[in-house]
Amino acid sequence: MLGKVTVSGARRATRTLWLLVLVSLSVSICVCRASSSSSLREEDSAMENIVTEKQAEESHRQDSADLLIFIMLLTLTILTIWLFKHRRFRFLHETGLAMIYGVLVGVVLRYGIHVPRDISNVTLSCNVNASPATLLINVSGKFYEYTLKGEISANEVDDVQDNEMLRKVTFDPEVFFNILLPPIIFHAGYSLKRRHFFRNMGSILAYAFLGTVISCFVIGLMMYGCVTLMKQVGQLDGDFFFTDCLFFGAIVSATDPVTVLAIFNELHVDVDLYALLFGESVLNDAVALVLSSSIVAYQPEGDNSHTFDVVAILKSFGVFLGVFSGSFALGVATGVVTALVTKFTKLRDFPLLETALFFLMSWSTFLLAEACGFTGVVAVLFCGITQAHYTFNNLSPESQDRTKQLFEVLNFLAENFIFSYMGLTLFTFQSHVFNPMFIVGAFLAVFIGRAANIYPLSFLLNLGRRNKIRSNFQHMMMFAGLRGAMTFALSIRDTATYARQMMFSTTLLVVFFTVWVCGGGTTQMLSCQRIRVGVDSDQDNPMSIGEGTERRSTKLESAYLFRIWYNFDHNYLKPILTHSGPPLTATLPLCCGPLARFLTSPQAFENECQLKDDDSDLILTDGDINLTYGDITVSTDASGAHTSGGLAFAGVTSDDLDRELTYGDHELVMRGTRLVLPMDDSEPPFTDPHLRLQM
């Protein structure tokens, strides 16, 4: 009976779906018609030489029509995604779908609709000695205000005058950076599985920073070779500087978490591989973004230097460091401020206010960074991580859900919008430059660049790691290096020059290829690489189960990296910023007793709050909580046995660290003070400070 229902449901669904498809496509087309006709009317009234409400109305109607196309696209995508999920198709991911629909509509717009030549573009040829941001034009006594939209290469001028309509559906690239990217990146940071992320921190940082820089330079150099070759052959009809090559290398080095990880999530692929890929691709975006912007910042006006200038490289490396650290600092700072506000005000009584505040603060991070000249996206990323690590504990349970769901929805919409827009631009973008040679070179370079990132680094890392990154993992990472939203946004940001246009077109192809081919082939690749799926992402992977020494050492590795930070975080930051963690009165030296009492929230004294307050539900399933309590007794025995002996002690703390990263705080908290100073529990807690002073 139920089976029948489902089937019939599916059949109905398909009918409804395709009905919807037809309806909405026709709608979007008729909409385009409307818009084109509106542009006609617009031009008439323009000839009448008056700017009335009507004209504003028309242009507004035009904009609505354009936006409507995208809404329809997204709706279609969502319905098809549902159908795919319903039928368990995995060969094409939703983002790939979005792109396909985008391409379809792009074709319709490009060839289906003929917009009459828009005469309303008057080309003035006055002798102005500047291209100001704002322009006042004195038309027979009336002043009209114009704002600068950008430079147009002379060959585009005709296009501009021809396809008004196509240009209308082309967004200002800044939209991507100010509206669409932030929620995506923030969500990535906010939903980061910190447990496995921290355990593989070292490797992730290596891949993200070193790897991206390597692949940037490898690709840059190869493209430079390719370009010079093209010059020889005479294929290149425009300038293409070395810095452009580096820029290209930077933007195509940003791998995209979306597609692969969606599938990984579905299939429960090995958690370490998941952590490596996700962590890399998240940080990766940040690195590539800053890298490219620092390359641009270095690039002098009309620079013709083909020479490999070391000073310049160093300089832009300096810029890179400055911008990155600045953005990092800003992001963390706002996260900390939010944590403090949510801790010390009782906002949690009003979840709506709380959610709104959370949202605004997270967004302000972005704006603040941009306003200060740092990179907003990077700031937002680290803000997201901070929010998840600290603020999340202070939120009321309702706001915890709300914020998670809010950003989940925003992320979903933004992502699919970007990808469908990608598909659209393939046909609607005015000045594509498809250069076969360059494209082939680019694909080659991207491939080799990825290889030069993964394999050598994995080799080096495996020297350090006891829990090796096996070769099939490496192949998978190599294969899973998709390019996505960030690459696209970076490449569309500036398409003024010939070089940039060629880059943009090529990048588009790279993204399409990787998303469709690599993204689609993920499942096959996983099976042919014999990477086991169906792992419960909250258990340890087979390597570190059973083999005690192996396990211990893995933890040691991560512990060495983070022991200091971890202790500091657990004993001071968490208590100061959140309601969880041990009371500061126990961890701070006696001298700042009153301060400690002021900063410690009443909850910190009651242990039963911990379970609710810590961020366990961010990285735990209920299964874990039992696991945790299973562990407590064991580990306390262990630490009891190991209280003497440096290495053993380190081992223990690393145990603790790993357990915290693994199972959240609530269990560590109960033994938090022991971390600072090992002592058996018989002594009353209030003597801690004295003891510490005696030592």
Place this chain on the structure above:
Amino acid sequence: MLGKVTVSGARRATRTLWLLVLVSLSVSICVCRASSSSSLREEDSAMENIVTEKQAEESHRQDSADLLIFIMLLTLTILTIWLFKHRRFRFLHETGLAMIYGVLVGVVLRYGIHVPRDISNVTLSCNVNASPATLLINVSGKFYEYTLKGEISANEVDDVQDNEMLRKVTFDPEVFFNILLPPIIFHAGYSLKRRHFFRNMGSILAYAFLGTVISCFVIGLMMYGCVTLMKQVGQLDGDFFFTDCLFFGAIVSATDPVTVLAIFNELHVDVDLYALLFGESVLNDAVALVLSSSIVAYQPEGDNSHTFDVVAILKSFGVFLGVFSGSFALGVATGVVTALVTKFTKLRDFPLLETALFFLMSWSTFLLAEACGFTGVVAVLFCGITQAHYTFNNLSPESQDRTKQLFEVLNFLAENFIFSYMGLTLFTFQSHVFNPMFIVGAFLAVFIGRAANIYPLSFLLNLGRRNKIRSNFQHMMMFAGLRGAMTFALSIRDTATYARQMMFSTTLLVVFFTVWVCGGGTTQMLSCQRIRVGVDSDQDNPMSIGEGTERRSTKLESAYLFRIWYNFDHNYLKPILTHSGPPLTATLPLCCGPLARFLTSPQAFENECQLKDDDSDLILTDGDINLTYGDITVSTDASGAHTSGGLAFAGVTSDDLDRELTYGDHELVMRGTRLVLPMDDSEPPFTDPHLRLQM
């Protein structure tokens, strides 16, 4: 102990709060500094006569800085709101707060920061014979593209060149209509308490339509008198046509639900009063919007006719009807489509997709209406009501929460943004025209217009209503006619002419006065009007409790209005569009049996689903569900007693109607077939159609 904690918490909160205030204000100021300096750099590079990435960067940085100011404003507002809620201050509502902060920042921007004259505004004086939407300027061989921003009156030109920065923080008015208003209005429709709304439908419609038109014309005529008087005195230095007066009347006739109703909610004011005010102010906005736009549409170019043209009035009335009904139809249509999609696809298995779809469809309503030349906001309003009435039943419980919360947050943010922006514009808006005489006249007119709306209509309605609208209710409604977001958005939409500027400035003052004085005085007014508070909004009001005849008749009143629609909705629409309601096989004639079987969802056959699926949680508290079951037996008896006799039967169905509007569907559903055709339950259901055919 707990008390101590709370107090200390509050104290800390206050500290943190004011710290935050200082920090963020200084931030916003330094930001302005940054932006001004950036505009300096911008101009330098402009003099260098190249449009580089850097310049784009600068302007982008500028925009971020401006946005940041508003984010800070909102954050401050939220914190202060919390403090007020925490301390239970009621004399000032959050929106009032937002405005105050806006004013403060406006003052700072206006007088605190001195931006050097921006030379980058070059005034061209070429002989162009048009003011095209797009302009290509040929600066020494390079083409720059400019987009039209609007006309500027000659006296503003200096301002434009002076306060670059002030103009930067001034948004494009369309932002309000395309981004900020829709979520507000949609939320109003989506969260409408349909139970009391429908019970008082007649009165609400009367107030919203007739009342708004009346007040529009009263105000319009009075302002026309005032303007002519000003002409005599020579106070008026600019054109001010009769249509302008009517337009003014239309825009200040839109009352705002926000402020008063927030307080009403807190205090649990009498439900009927609540329903009247909320329903009126919601529909009100729609009416005023369409009214104003139809007046504008009628207004010919540079029309100097002071004559009261009947034909013109009729014409614009026709426009009004057309636009309103069109928007209504569109809104309902998209709502229905969403309902169908959510019913026939199994999207409910994926709440994220469901929520996204819901969001997109609701938004597309707006865009579709705008693209078709209707009024998007009105469409969105009715779309919201439809979504709540039908689609909501098909959503998975999780999506039901998600959508509600999502729109709640959006509504909150948009609202506060608008109000703080209002405060800001009081100082940052460039061309205010404060004319004392006009302002006094406007206040007088607004007051009298409101009176002319409420009192006569209430008198007329009381002739029909058995459940009278008492005089203290009337006074309260009179007092609670605040002006808010819609009025502001309408008045700022076009400030090109002298008349519009004067209107805008005056409207601003009206909004401030009503929000601060009337909004602040609500509690006092309630008490001095002896309107009882603390009513459980899900019980009936005292009039209709106990006095059986009274109660019955109240229902009759609403029943007469809606019996046909209600029966149709309950027997056909609900079953077709949602999972609730009686199976269509029972309600549709036999001939369309297969269709009925196809359309009826499996859930409709299982009664236990109903409780979950119907929209009870939109208009119910748990208390009610018990109440409902309490009623079932009673009412079935009643209907059993009344099955013969037209009037009595009518009485019964009106009972049913009222109970459905009151307690959701689930209980009616169980007796749905009886509504179509009274019969006792002993007969097997499959004989229904035959029976109907025999009759």
